[in-house]
Amino acid sequence: MTLSTPGYQTCDQPGADREERWLIRVAGIVQGVGFRPFVYRLARQLDLTGYVCNTGGGVEIDVDGPQSRLFEFKNRLGDEAPPLAAIRSMEAQRLPEQKRKTFVVEHSDAGNDAGVEVPSDIATCPACLEDIWDPNNRRYLYPFTNCTNCGPRYTIVRDVPYDRHNTTMADFPMCSGCQQEYEDPLNRRFHAEPIACPTCGPTVTLCDPAGRELGSEFVALSIAAQKITAGKIIAVKGLGGFHIVCDARSNEAVAELRRRKSRPQKPFAVMFPSLADVQRHCVVSAYETALLQSKEAPIVLVRKCDTIADDHELAAAIGPDNANNGAFLPYTPLHHILLRLVGRPVVATSANVADEPIVTKNDEALQKLGHIADFFLFHNRQIEHPLEDTVIRLIAGQPTVLRLGRGYAPTVLPKDSGGPAVLAVGGHLKNTIAASANGKIRVGAHQGDLSTVAARRAYDRSVEDMVQRARTNFQVVVRDTHPDYYSSLKADQLGCDVIQAPHHLAHVLSCMTENETPMPAIGVAWDGGGYGLDGTVWGGEFFEICSDGWKRVGRLRSFCLPGGETSVREPRRSALGLLHELDMTDRECLSFLRPSGLQVKEIRLLRQMIRQQINSPQTSSAGRMFDAVACLLNLCHVSTFEGEAATRLETSAEKADSGERYEFVWRFEEDLSELDWADPVMALLADLTRDLSPGIIARKFHNGLAMAITELAKHRSERRVVLSGGCFQNSVLTQTTVDLLRRAGHQPIWHHLVPPNDGGLALGQIAYALLSKRGWCQKEV
Numbered sequence: 001m002t003l004s005t006p007g008y009q010t011c012d013q014p015g016a017d018r019e020e021r022w023l024i025r026v027a028g029i030v031q032g033v034g035f036r037p038f039v040y041r042l043a044r045q046l047d048l049t050g051y052v053c054n055t056g057g058g059v060e061i062d063v064d065g066p067q068s069r070l071f072e073f074k075n076r077l078g079d080e081a082p083p084l085a086a087i088r089s090m091e092a093q094r095l096p097e098q099k100r101k102t103f104v105v106e107h108s109d110a111g112n113d114a115g116v117e118v119p120s121d122i123a124t125c126p127a128c129l130e131d132i133w134d135p136n137n138r139r140y141l142y143p144f145t146n147c148t149n150c151g152p153r154y155t156i157v158r159d160v161p162y163d164r165h166n167t168t169m170a171d172f173p174m175c176s177g178c179q180q181e182y183e184d185p186l187n188r189r190f191h192a193e194p195i196a197c198p199t200c201g202p203t204v205t206l207c208d209p210a211g212r213e214l215g216s217e218f219v220a221l222s223i224a225a226q227k228i229t230a231g232k233i234i235a236v237k238g239l240g241g242f243h244i245v246c247d248a249r250s251n252e253a254v255a256e257l258r259r260r261k262s263r264p265q266k267p268f269a270v271m272f273p274s275l276a277d278v279q280r281h282c283v284v285s286a287y288e289t290a291l292l293q294s295k296e297a298p299i300v301l302v303r304k305c306d307t308i309a310d311d312h313e314l315a316a317a318i319g320p321d322n323a324n325n326g327a328f329l330p331y332t333p334l335h336h337i338l339l340r341l342v343g344r345p346v347v348a349t350s351a352n353v354a355d356e357p358i359v360t361k362n363d364e365a366l367q368k369l370g371h372i373a374d375f376f377l378f379h380n381r382q383i384e385h386p387l388e389d390t391v392i393r394l395i396a397g398q399p400t401v402l403r404l405g406r407g408y409a410p411t412v413l414p415k416d417s418g419g420p421a422v423l424a425v426g427g428h429l430k431n432t433i434a435a436s437a438n439g440k441i442r443v444g445a446h447q448g449d450l451s452t453v454a455a456r457r458a459y460d461r462s463v464e465d466m467v468q469r470a471r472t473n474f475q476v477v478v479r480d481t482h483p484d485y486y487s488s489l490k491a492d493q494l495g496c497d498v499i500q501a502p503h504h505l506a507h508v509l510s511c512m513t514e515n516e517t518p519m520p521a522i523g524v525a526w527d528g529g530g531y532g533l534d535g536t537v538w539g540g541e542f543f544e545i546c547s548d549g550w551k552r553v554g555r556l557r558s559f560c561l562p563g564g565e566t567s568v569r570e571p572r573r574s575a576l577g578l579l580h581e582l583d584m585t586d587r588e589c590l591s592f593l594r595p596s597g598l599q600v601k602e603i604r605l606l607r608q609m610i611r612q613q614i615n616s617p618q619t620s621s622a623g624r625m626f627d628a629v630a631c632l633l634n635l636c637h638v639s640t641f642e643g644e645a646a647t648r649l650e651t652s653a654e655k656a657d658s659g660e661r662y663e664f665v666w667r668f669e670e671d672l673s674e675l676d677w678a679d680p681v682m683a684l685l686a687d688l689t690r691d692l693s694p695g696i697i698a699r700k701f702h703n704g705l706a707m708a709i710t711e712l713a714k715h716r717s718e719r720r721v722v723l724s725g726g727c728f729q730n731s732v733l734t735q736t737t738v739d740l741l742r743r744a745g746h747q748p749i750w751h752h753l754v755p756p757n758d759g760g761l762a763l764g765q766i767a768y769a770l771l772s773k774r775g776w777c778q779k780e781v
Contacts, residue, residue, distance in 0.1 A: 021050075021064035021095045024074065028088030029412070030059045031162035032119045034148030035085050036105050037190040039077070044185070046073055049100040054108035054161035056471075058117075064099060084122060084149065084295070088414065088440065105191060108161040117440075118157050118469075120407050121239050121387070123297035123331035125150035127188060132333050138177065141218050143334035144202045144381065148192045150295070154410065155240045155385050156194060160469075164193040168382040175200035202381035204334065209370045221334075224377045225341035233257055235351050235365050235373035239332055240387025240406050241358035242351030242365055244372060245271075249344055254315040257347065260372045262354060266641035267319035269299050269326035269389065271348040273339040278327050281305055281314055281345070288394055296407025297331035298390035318347060323651045326391065331406075334379070350388055355451050357458040360386045385465070386458065388446050395731050396738040400751050402729055404432060404759055409445035411753060413514065413763075419773055420475035423494070424765035425463065425487040427480050427503070427530075427758040429642070433463060434762035436770065437472045441513075443754055443763050450486040463490065478769040480506070480761065482531035501768035503530030503761070504541045505550060507724040509771075510764030512545070514753045515722075520546045521749070522553075522718045524709055527725035527757070528568065528623030528642075537561070539621025540675070542712055545722070549779040554666075554673040554712055557581075560616040561624060562606040571627035571645040572596035572637045576603060577619075578628045578681055580610055592685060596637035622705070622727050625677065629701055632684065633694040646730065653702050653732045656695035661703035666711055673712070680704050699732070706736040713746050723750040724764075726757040 050063035206220035391403040431447040479491035508523030523543040532538035540556025561567035630645035662680030
């Protein structure tokens with residue numbers, strides 16, 4: 001950092017130890033993380049005078065003292081900042097001397113708030129846990145205990161700077177005890193904006209579906225715990241919304257929850273009382289343990305134990321035919337107290353009606369969840385920003401975010417200061433939005449699918465909030481090339497210059513942006529499907545990414561999807577599309593599809609649709625091929641949730657230890673190469689007829705695809721290979737591909753901070769728009 005101001009010589013090292021006054025501006029995640037108390041204590045320790053305050057741009061420090069101590073102060077600001085802080089920039093300048101008597105924390109100055117980064121919500125810290133378990137502490141068993149090191153942040157912020165009056169805690173005036181702690185520089189609750197206690201803070205109540213109160217405070221929690229152990233289903237209001245909670249060991253309770261939610265197969269997340277409970281049910285690595293116990297406390301996908309004591313076994317219906325549990329630990333005092341009272345793991349799944357956003361309001365919960373929950377555990381602190389739990393999986397030895405939410409959202413990435421202010425509206429499924437302005441990219445939280453009126457209303461509010469937070473006029477809005485996505489229609493209504501980012505190119509650029517990957521690179525984008533520039537459904541694409549532009553250099557051989565969108569829900573239709581492409585007879589198709597429930601008349605009708613090109617789009621989608629193979633292996637014929645067939649195929653492959661593979665064949669061309677799947681599918685069918693185990697067939701299929709990626713990278717003589725798209729949520733595919741690429745001397749690059757699925761599209765759209773404004777475009781074939 002350089003110190004400079006008109007009239008003073010620039011200096012980076014201390015000179016004569018004269019008295020000076022510095023104005024230091026710090027940007028980044030420096031509000032709501034104990035930064036001002038840290039600055040105060042450091043300044044007093046060094047006997048400096050002046051003040052620190054929150055501003056619209058971050059934190060401002062006006063400090064004076066001997067020059068040597070000012071340099072020490074500046075260095076220690078960066079080296080010893082609180083663990084929750086993330087300093088993005090620190091600028092300092094000299095000012096005319098103004099000797100003060102002491103150092104104080106002043107009231108915030110809103111000013112220009114374009115640089116403020118609102119911190120994420122943080123799991124309860126050990127010190128606050130000690131408070132709630134200490135019978136002599138005034139916060140004993142208080143469910144909203146927090147301090148500068150933990151508690152709600154993003155979910156309660158109404159505006160910036162991050163001060164209490166700009167949060168939903170403004171509804172709760174501090175009592176004298178909290179006020180004293182808030183103003184005490186030596187207290188860890190010094191300027192903790194959500195500070196609360198039983199005297200002045202939020203309260204908990206338990207109600208029945210009619211809204212009648214059955215108890216409050218600890219009584220409410222105790223009754224709720226009793227109801228859970230008795231097999232009842234409870235809607236519990238947490239940080240970013242409601243969970244639906246039931247006893248995870250009760251087969252009856254879990255089955256009833258599935259019936260009420262109309263969710264027959266999709267796995268439920270499980271909240272465990274302690275890490276020891278997780279380890280009793282799951283195989284947990286050191287890395288996964290660190291994630292579970294981290295300050296973000298995400299849901300982590302961990303492998304189920306093969307054998308568990310009968311008295312500890314989880315209900316089989318939690319994740320049928322799935323090798324993993326979505327495990328997480330209590331992350332608020334409310335959850336800690338409830339789980340200790342229950343004394344066993346609980347299902348804790350997002351409380352929402354199908355395809356709608358998570359419920360956040362008490363009256364809304366009674367209205368929308370009355371047919372699901374037997375009782376409601378409410379609190380009266382408003383949730384300003386709905387927020388799902390983050391989901392993380394260890395893939396190829398590194399954590400990969402599959403859903404961006406609590407503890408991680410909003411995610412802020414640095415960028416070059418050049419270029420216009422850009423708003424990215426994301427895709428249609430697993431939507432997120434993003435904004436690029438003021439030298440950073442802000443990626444918002446998981447919005448979900450935009451197929452319902454309620455989801456679209458929530459999405460509109462999120463777009464408005466992103467615009468408000470950026471405090472800038474966006475010059476560019478970037479959207480998907482699909483014209484009918486709700487997000488695309490929204491972009492066209494915003495009155496800005498609109499750029500259309502190709503869906504699969506945005507996937508690749510998203511991964512490159514978060515990994516700061518230099519060009520050139522080969523980009524592999526495999527997913528369930530997206531709008532292709534040639535009018536077909538893409539999803540098995542290979543790109544050449546160079547500094548002067550991009551080019552599609554490869555694709556999976558295409559096949560037809562009879563029924564279009566219906567094929568997404570019915571893997572058996574994708575399988576028929578493959579068999580039809582292989583010129584099989586109706587009887588041959590029936591022989592392989594008989595377990596799927598398709599009859600010969602249906603097969604003939606669907607094939608007629610393909611021949612006459614009636615609602616049977618061509619696709620190069622790798623995701624649909626995974627569906628087709630899952631169907632042929634009798635693993636999934638009709639999906640009950642997105643990705644079910646591919647998940648079952650991956651689970652089957654995980655069980656097999658085989659180095660064999662099917663040989664996919666590249667048809668290399670100068671303009672567009674094609675990966676032909678005909679030979680491997682025929683070999684797969686032959687293995688089926690000789691009763692080779694589905695697990696070995698699934699493993700050979702994964703191994704063959706991984707080798708095909710490696711062969712293209714070798715053919716193109718490109719070292720860097722970027723893996724993106726929903727298919728790379730598959731741990732077997734990604735791990736195998738990464739291993740083969742490394743052995744062949746390539747550098748594999750995959751997602752960590754943003755999801756490989758459509759939840760990462762908005763970041764890639766930002767990158768595409770900024771590059772396009774510099775003249776970057778599709779290269780001539």
